[in-house]
Structure formats: structure tokens, C-alpha cells
Amino acid sequence: AQSVSQHNHHVILSEAASLELGCNYSYGGTVNLFWYVQYPGQHLQLLLKYFSGDPLVKGIKGFEAEFIKSKFSFNLRKPSVQWSDTAEYFCASRSGGGADGLTFGKGTHLIIQP
Amino acid sequence: NAGVTQTPKFRILKIGQSMTLQCTQDMNHNYMYWYRQDPGMGLKLIYYSVGAGITDKGEVPNGYNVSRSTTEDFPLRLELAAPSQTSVYFCASSSLWGAEAFFGQGTRLTVV
Numbered sequence: 001a002q003s004v005s006q007h008n009h010h011v012i013l014s015e016a017a018s019l020e021l022g023c024n025y026s027y028g029g030t031v032n033l034f035w036y037v038q039y040p041g042q043h044l045q046l047l048l049k050y051f052s053g054d055p056l057v058k059g060i061k062g063f064e065a066e067f068i069k070s071k072f073s074f075n076l077r078k079p080s081v082q083w084s085d086t087a088e089y090f091c092a093s094r095s096g097g098g099a100d101g102l103t104f105g106k107g108t109h110l111i112i113q114p
Numbered sequence: 115n116a117g118v119t120q121t122p123k124f125r126i127l128k129i130g131q132s133m134t135l136q137c138t139q140d141m142n143h144n145y146m147y148w149y150r151q152d153p154g155m156g157l158k159l160i161y162y163s164v165g166a167g168i169t170d171k172g173e174v175p176n177g178y179n180v181s182r183s184t185t186e187d188f189p190l191r192l193e194l195a196a197p198s199q200t201s202v203y204f205c206a207s208s209s210l211w212g213a214e215a216f217f218g219q220g221t222r223l224t225v226v
């Protein structure tokens with residue numbers, strides 16, 4: 001079975017600080033990877049996704065992630081965070097072509113202090 | 115487009131009661147999913163469907179049932195509600211060849 005590990009459950013940063021959230025997945029075959037964001041009281045929204053090709057993926061709101069196959073990692077980064085980035089961030093994986101849904105990490109609660 | 119629509123948004127149930135969480139999508143997606151989200155635990159897959167008439171169990175199916183009579187609708191049924199089913203439930207859908215899932219707004223269910 002697949003599993004996804006997120007290294008930090010709670011992260012507190014000041015505005016303008018740089019962000020990196022760790023994510024490791026366990027599946028050894030072809031994999032699709034995702035980062036979702038959940039703002040307070042809202043549903044999950046897709047930040048970015050990796051299917052194939054360039055391992056550096058750019059998403060919405062200035063976020064990016066790098067797929068490193070040798071490390072089974074897909075870390076999320078943002079050079080300068082804003083107060084509005086306060087949210088829960090979920091990394092998720094799916095076996096390539098699979099129909100059985102996404103496997104989610106436990107999430108990272110990010111708080112940005114003004 | 116409305117995307118994925120869930121009803122109700124909030125519900126309080128007594129132990130032993132039953133209810134159906136409704137989910138409908140207007141994107142003509144073949145794949146639909148039900149997840150539950152518990153604090154600090156991420157999302158767990160309850161059931162999924164790859165098309166009308168086809169459903170399968172996910173990671174945590176006990177206490178739930180689903181049906182998929184049409185492409186658009188994927189209701190989740192709780193027959194005998196238990197406190198352990200207190201959670202936030204999300205319905206999602208994805209296209210046949212794409213893997214990105216689109217989520218509904220969620221249903222916050224409390225069983226007392």
C-alpha cells in the first residue's frame with residue numbers, strides 16, 4: 001500500500017520568510033504527486049501536481065515543488081510567504097493510471113505571523 | 115460550472131440514526147470518491163467509484179455504503195451512526211485520464 005509522510009505537522013513563520021514543507025511517498029512505480037491547500041473553513045484546492053517531465057513544478061500563488069525520484073520526495077517551496085498563506089497543506093500521491101483515489105499525508109498546519 | 119456539490123454542509127445525528135450524504139458533480143467525471151478528514155490524520159478514502167454501477171471499498175469502509183446509479187451522483191449512506199463517525203466528509207471526482215481530484219465543500223457530521 002502507498003503511504004505519504006509529511007515531516008512537519010505545525011510550522012510557524014513570519015511574513016516574507018521562505019517556506020519548505022517536506023513530503024515523502026512510498027510507491028516505487030509510476031506515481032502522480034500533488035499538493036493541496038485547505039484554507040480555514042474551506043475545501044481542498046489543488047496547488048500543483050506532477051505527472052511526468054520537468055521535475056520542478058510551478059503552481060498557483062507562487063508555490064513550486066521539486067520531484068526527486070531517488071529520494072522519493074516532493075517538497076513544497078515558496079520563496080516569500082504571506083499572511084494569506086496560513087492554511088493546512090496536504091501532500092498526496094496516486095499510482096500512475098490508478099483509479100483508487102489519492103493517498104494523503106497527515107497535513108502540515110502552516111501559520112504565518114504578520 | 116458548479117463542480118462538486120455536497121449536501122448538507124452540517125448535520126448532527128444521534129447514535130443509531132441513519133442519513134445519506136449527497137454528492138453530485140457536473141464535470142462528467144467517471145471517478146468519484148468519498149473521504150473522511152479527522153484532525154491530525156489527513157484524509158482517508160472510504161469508498162470510490164470508477165463509473166456508474168461500479169463501486170469499491172477504500173481504506174475505511176466499515177459503517178458506510180455507497181451507490182452509483184448515474185455518472186453525476188455518488189451518495190454516501192450511514193446506516194447506524196456511531197460517535198466514531200464524527201468527522202468532516204469530502205466528496206471528490208476526477209476524469210478518466212486525469213488524476214487531479216476536485217473536491218466538494220465538505221459535510222461536517224457530529225454523532226452524539
